[in-house]
Amino acid sequence: MSRQPPSSSDREISAIRKYPLLLHRYVRLLEVSTDLASTLKLETLLQHIVEAAMELTDSEAASLLLYDPQAHQLYFEAATNDLVDQLGRTAVPAEDSIAGWVFTNREPLVVQDALRDSRFFREVDVLTRFSTSSVMGVPLRTKDKTLGVIEAVNKLNGTFDQEDVRLLQALAAQAAVAIENTRLFQQSDLIAEMVHEFRTPLAALTAASHLLQRPDLPDDQRDKLSVTVQNEVQRLNEMSTDFLELARLESGRIRFVREPVHLGGLVGECLEIVRPQAEADHITIEPDIDSSLPPVQGDRNRLKQVVLNLLSNAIKYNHREGKIVVRLSREGEEFMLAVRDTGRGIPPESLPHLFERFYRVPDQEGHVGGTGLGLAIVKRILESQQGQVSVESEVGKGTTFTVRLPASVGSAMETRPVS
Numbered sequence: 001m002s003r004q005p006p007s008s009s010d011r012e013i014s015a016i017r018k019y020p021l022l023l024h025r026y027v028r029l030l031e032v033s034t035d036l037a038s039t040l041k042l043e044t045l046l047q048h049i050v051e052a053a054m055e056l057t058d059s060e061a062a063s064l065l066l067y068d069p070q071a072h073q074l075y076f077e078a079a080t081n082d083l084v085d086q087l088g089r090t091a092v093p094a095e096d097s098i099a100g101w102v103f104t105n106r107e108p109l110v111v112q113d114a115l116r117d118s119r120f121f122r123e124v125d126v127l128t129r130f131s132t133s134s135v136m137g138v139p140l141r142t143k144d145k146t147l148g149v150i151e152a153v154n155k156l157n158g159t160f161d162q163e164d165v166r167l168l169q170a171l172a173a174q175a176a177v178a179i180e181n182t183r184l185f186q187q188s189d190l191i192a193e194m195v196h197e198f199r200t201p202l203a204a205l206t207a208a209s210h211l212l213q214r215p216d217l218p219d220d221q222r223d224k225l226s227v228t229v230q231n232e233v234q235r236l237n238e239m240s241t242d243f244l245e246l247a248r249l250e251s252g253r254i255r256f257v258r259e260p261v262h263l264g265g266l267v268g269e270c271l272e273i274v275r276p277q278a279e280a281d282h283i284t285i286e287p288d289i290d291s292s293l294p295p296v297q298g299d300r301n302r303l304k305q306v307v308l309n310l311l312s313n314a315i316k317y318n319h320r321e322g323k324i325v326v327r328l329s330r331e332g333e334e335f336m337l338a339v340r341d342t343g344r345g346i347p348p349e350s351l352p353h354l355f356e357r358f359y360r361v362p363d364q365e366g367h368v369g370g371t372g373l374g375l376a377i378v379k380r381i382l383e384s385q386q387g388q389v390s391v392e393s394e395v396g397k398g399t400t401f402t403v404r405l406p407a408s409v410g411s412a413m414e415t416r417p418v419s
């Protein structure tokens with residue numbers, strides 16, 4: 001018996017047969033959307049999104065990449081398998097990857113045979129020992145921007161079709177809104193924290209201004225109070241500046257430049273800036289700088305901010321007539337800048353909190369002025385430059401902050417310059 005091509009009524013019957021399955025998938029999509037809208041922790045949210053993407057498209061795995069405007073890169077942020085655990089926060093090249101194509105073109109893409117597609121970013125399979133055959137990617141778009149990409153990998157039965165694309169797009173639309181909401185929530189958290197932190201200096205100012213109005217106030221008290229007013233106003237000023245800086249860094253609104261930076265020269269400049277502050281406290285600074293180091297690629301002004309912050313802390317939290325050693329060296333593939341002081345040191349229980357915003361070591365708070373934002377800013381800046389900062393300290397002996405920056409640039413996994 002010869003096979004007849006399917007008639008239009010055959011096609012209709014087959015479409016009708018698919019309805020219960022489709023209906024089931026859209027009902028799941030509705031359930032998932034409600035769940036996404038109520039999740040406010042970004043990490044949990046992203047995990048729920050990839051699990052829903054895998055389930056709804058009947059795939060072996062799914063992953064999610066978010067665009068980092070500071071680094072101009074797409075990063076794997078969540079996956080249903082252990083891809084993210086294995087790779088860490090890996091950048092995917094915008095030019096030579098399926099996710100990059102989807103992100104740049106802001107359109108879905110189905111690749112049935114990834115190995116034959118020149119855009120497929122093979123390194124991920126190599127590094128994770130996963131074997132990708134088919135991939136479907138859709139952009140995570142809000143009204144005015146593209147946040148990243150969701151990818152479903154290896155369709156379990158058959159091939160990815162238009163229905164899968166439509167479903168994943170519908171999920172992506174919900175997911176993008178939920179991601180934006182979570183980010184806004186985190187920002188409002190930041191604002192609430194700032195208002196809370198502003199209360200202490202404002203309370204001190206209110207009390208001082210009331211007391212200053214009293215005609216019977218002795219002169220020495222009046223002088224003390226005006227010093228308090230001056231200090232608290234200065235503190236509020238510094239807090240506003242630092243807070244704005246941190247909020248900008250956290251929201252990704254800062255554009256970093258990439259230029260060759262000679263760290264030796266940069267550190268030298270910073271030492272000149274802080275020297276008067278050190279001399280006032282009779283603190284000696286011993287530079288130990290390898291000036292033969294080649295330049296790093298980075299944002300000079302931001303890196304200067306990092307060095308100045310660490311140096312001024314090493315002075316602020318040092319003893320009179322203390323010492324600071326500033327060492328710049330190369331260790332393998334990294335440049336290392338260590339700022340060691342002979343100050344009061346930091347108790348072990350404070351070390352894990354040091355880079356949190358507004359954190360100050362409790363018993364130091366009253367003695368030395370500060371906002372508790374400097375180190376949070378340092379950490380953020382270094383993350384944007386693919387660097388890191390660590391601290392070692394011994395109470396009564398001193399503290400060493402060590403900055404590490406990658407010495408080499410140019411591999412597929414690293415940032416590209418701002419165009």
Ligand code: ADP
Pocket residue numbers: 313314317318341343344345346354359360361362364369370371372373374375376399
């Ligand atoms: P700030 O100095 O404005 O308070 P930072 O974020 O720069 O804020 O530092 C956070 C806290 O870490 C400081 O309040 C201080 O308690 C502690 N700290 C930072 N650097 C040092 C250092 N070199 N020695 C001792 N403690 C330090």
